[in-house]
Amino acid sequence: MDGESRQPDRPAHPGIFPTGKRGESLHRPGQRSVDFPVSVVLPAGGTGERTGLQTPKQFCPVFGRPLISYTVQAFERVSWIKSIVVAVAKENMDLMKEIIQRFQHRKVRVVQGGSTRHRSICNGVLALGEQEEQEAAEGEPKVVIIHDAVRPFVEEDFLFKIAMAAKEQGAAGAIRPLVSTVIATTSEGFLDHSLERARYRASEMPQGFTYDVIRQAYQRCTESDFDFGTECLHLALQYCGTNAKLIEGPPTLWKVTYKRDLAAAESIIKESLCSSGCVITGGSAQAVTLADALQKSAGALDMELDVIPDLLGDHSRYLLKECNFIQVSVNPSGLLELESMLADVEATNRAPLHPLVIIWVCLSDPEELSVSGKTPEFAAIADAAAAAKLRNILLYGIQLYQSKDAERWERSVMRVTEITSALIRERSPALVGQLLQA
Ligand SMILES: Nc1ccn([C@@H]2O[C@H](COP(=O)(O)OP(=O)(O)OP(=O)(O)O)[C@@H](O)[C@H]2O)c(=O)n1
Numbered sequence: 001m002d003g004e005s006r007q008p009d010r011p012a013h014p015g016i017f018p019t020g021k022r023g024e025s026l027h028r029p030g031q032r033s034v035d036f037p038v039s040v041v042l043p044a045g046g047t048g049e050r051t052g053l054q055t056p057k058q059f060c061p062v063f064g065r066p067l068i069s070y071t072v073q074a075f076e077r078v079s080w081i082k083s084i085v086v087a088v089a090k091e092n093m094d095l096m097k098e099i100i101q102r103f104q105h106r107k108v109r110v111v112q113g114g115s116t117r118h119r120s121i122c123n124g125v126l127a128l129g130e131q132e133e134q135e136a137a138e139g140e141p142k143v144v145i146i147h148d149a150v151r152p153f154v155e156e157d158f159l160f161k162i163a164m165a166a167k168e169q170g171a172a173g174a175i176r177p178l179v180s181t182v183i184a185t186t187s188e189g190f191l192d193h194s195l196e197r198a199r200y201r202a203s204e205m206p207q208g209f210t211y212d213v214i215r216q217a218y219q220r221c222t223e224s225d226f227d228f229g230t231e232c233l234h235l236a237l238q239y240c241g242t243n244a245k246l247i248e249g250p251p252t253l254w255k256v257t258y259k260r261d262l263a264a265a266e267s268i269i270k271e272s273l274c275s276s277g278c279v280i281t282g283g284s285a286q287a288v289t290l291a292d293a294l295q296k297s298a299g300a301l302d303m304e305l306d307v308i309p310d311l312l313g314d315h316s317r318y319l320l321k322e323c324n325f326i327q328v329s330v331n332p333s334g335l336l337e338l339e340s341m342l343a344d345v346e347a348t349n350r351a352p353l354h355p356l357v358i359i360w361v362c363l364s365d366p367e368e369l370s371v372s373g374k375t376p377e378f379a380a381i382a383d384a385a386a387a388a389k390l391r392n393i394l395l396y397g398i399q400l401y402q403s404k405d406a407e408r409w410e411r412s413v414m415r416v417t418e419i420t421s422a423l424i425r426e427r428s429p430a431l432v433g434q435l436l437q438a
């Protein structure tokens with residue numbers, strides 16, 4: 001383990017995907033189907049020494065949610081993955097169980113990790129044993145995917161490739177081109193020789209194995225492999241004669257290793273959370289016109305908005321996504337619509353994984369502006385936001401006034417879009433419950 005921000009002592013213990021390209025989070029690519037059982041082992045028993053932080057990186061919060069929960073979710077949402085075993089240090093087993101409960105993970109089991117990564121993985125593989133042997137009795141092939149808990153951005157398409165190749169070849173692993181040349185040094189710290197960079201690749205995760213191959217590899221390998229080895233594919237080759245199929249993966253497979261990687265992970269997650277939203281119109285013609293105008297202007301800010309009349313029927317699927325909602329209302333029905341929409345969100349009974357952003361855009365008649373300049377909406381949004389905040393929902397309001405002047409109207413719409421984008425991006429607790437003016 002090379003060092004950056006090393007601390008003299010090992011630290012004590014702790015405290016969508018993002019998915020796809022911009023705008024893809026609302027439209028999952030076609031689901032793949034795998035007709036053999038696939039299980040996952042996530043080694044998460046390390047201390048994250050290279051981050052220099054007290055908390056192991058897999059438990060560091062990103063938008064209030066531990067990094068490992070993002071990784072678990074990346075696997076859990078893949079329908080053909082049957083079970084996930086997470087290997088954590090003994091002192092973190094309760095913490096991991098709390099995370100599973102708090103973020104409602106369903107397919108996960110926790111086992112005790114070991115003193116090295118190989119030992120943790122081995123514990124996870126052996127824990128799958130009973131289950132896998134039972135499946136073997138039914139004559140089904142089976143694959144185990146191994147993935148570092150600190151690589152949260154793994155996509156279903158890539159997991160599919162790894163699983164299929166593992167089933168066919170016995171072992172498969174992700175690779176990436178090297179970004180730097182690898183050199184060997186002499187014991188005096190001089191250049192010994194360098195490798196021809198184009199011939200080598202960085203070995204990344206995930207890796208997949210048939211259960212028999214990975215179990216036998218761990219049964220046959222030496223204590224020295226357990227203590228100093230860093231490559232599961234190597235164990236499969238050396239102890240089972242299985243040559244892994246290597247598949248180039250996307251750059252997002254990178255491993256959170258240093259403190260700055262946590263900031264990078266946060267920025268990737270933020271980007272994906274901000275790139276899309278769902279505008280609910282309630283069906284009124286004016287609201288639909290405004291929603292369409294917002295949808296058009298959002299493109300200029302690199303944001304993709306879907307427009308729907310309500311969250312009923314088929315549209316209720318939006319409630320299950322990591323989605324930002326924009327409720328467009330026209331006075332005087334506005335507050336009722338907002339309340340009903342909040343009730344729909346609450347009825348899903350799903351703890352949002354990130355603070356959910358809901359923006360209420362209220363289209364008002366300028367005639368209704370009182371002498372004080374304040375409409376009843378000011379108090380109502382503040383009350384609704386205070387209640388919503390307890391449920392991890394950040395509720396903001398934007399008020400705009402109808403105008404017959406086309407230029408003025410266009411400016412107001414653009415302003416609403418800019419404020420919306422800023423609110424979604426920043427997720428500022430300080431602005432919760434405010435009725436901003438566009
Ligand atoms: N005894 C160990 C050591 C590591 N890991 C896991 O293996 C993955 C990759 O290892 P690495 O990035 O090296 O993590 P740490 O060992 O925690 O980091 P460091 O080397 O900086 O201490 C991580 O998910 C880590 O939790 C593990 O399960 N058991």
Ligand SMILES: O=C(CO)[C@H](O)[C@H](O)COP(=O)(O)O
Nearest residue numbers: 117148203204205230231232
């Ligand atoms: O990329 C790998 C795949 O073989 C590494 O071995 C794995 O990620 C462990 O990392 P580290 O050696 O830093 O613990």
